[in-house]
Amino acid sequence: KLFFTDYGNAAKVERCDMDGMNRTWIVDSKIEQPTALALDLINKYVYWVDIYLDSVEVVDYQGRKRQTIIKGRQIRHLCGLVVFENYLYTVNSDNFNILRINRYNGTDVQSLARLDNAKEIHVYQKRTQTAVRSHACEVDPYGMPGGCSHICLLSSNYKARTCRCRTGFILGNDGRSCK
Numbered sequence: 001k002l003f004f005t006d007y008g009n010a011a012k013v014e015r016c017d018m019d020g021m022n023r024t025w026i027v028d029s030k031i032e033q034p035t036a037l038a039l040d041l042i043n044k045y046v047y048w049v050d051i052y053l054d055s056v057e058v059v060d061y062q063g064r065k066r067q068t069i070i071k072g073r074q075i076r077h078l079c080g081l082v083v084f085e086n087y088l089y090t091v092n093s094d095n096f097n098i099l100r101i102n103r104y105n106g107t108d109v110q111s112l113a114r115l116d117n118a119k120e121i122h123v124y125q126k127r128t129q130t131a132v133r134s135h136a137c138e139v140d141p142y143g144m145p146g147g148c149s150h151i152c153l154l155s156s157n158y159k160a161r162t163c164r165c166r167t168g169f170i171l172g173n174d175g176r177s178c179k
Contacts, residue, residue: 019154054075149163149165
C-alpha cells in the first residue's frame with residue numbers, strides 16, 4: 001500500500017495500491033493541513049502531523065482508533081516524521097531541533113539535537129525493514145521487471161502487478177510493452 005496526505009480542496013490522509021488503484025480516504029474530518037506522515041509497519045498505524053492544528057495524530061490502516069498524540073504550541077512547525085520503537089522523531093522547521101515524542105505518552109517530548117537546515121528525518125534499522133518475498137515485479141529471464149518493458153507496480157497484493165510506461169510512451173495491447 002501507498003499512504004499519502006492531501007490538503008487541497010478537502011484535507012485528508014489516503015491510501016491506495018502501489019499502482020494507484022483502490023484509492024481510499026482513511027481520515028477526512030477534523031483535519032486541515034496534514035503534512036508529514038509515518039507508518040508503524042508492525043502494528044499497522046498511520047501517524048501524521050497537521051501543521052495548521054499543531055497536532056500529531058494516529059489511526060489504524062482502516063482509519064479507525066483515531067487518537068491525538070500531542071497538540072499545542074510546543075510542536076508548531078514540524079516537518080518530517082518517523083516512527084522507531086516507542087517514539088516519534090520529527091524536525092522543528094523554525095529552529096531545526098530534532099524532537100523525540102513518546103507515541104504512547106505525548107507529554108514526554110525531548111529536544112535531542114539541532115541540525116542546520118534540517119527538513120526531514122529517517123531511521124534506518126534492520127528491524128524496520130520487512131522481509132522480501134517473491135513478488136509479481138521480480139525480474140524475468142529477459143531482465144524485465146514483472147515482464148514489463150518499463151515500469152512494474154505491485155497491485156492489490158504481492159502476486160498482482162500493473163505495467164506502466166515512462167513519459168512519452170504508451171502501453172501496448174499486450175499490457176506489458178511500451179511504444
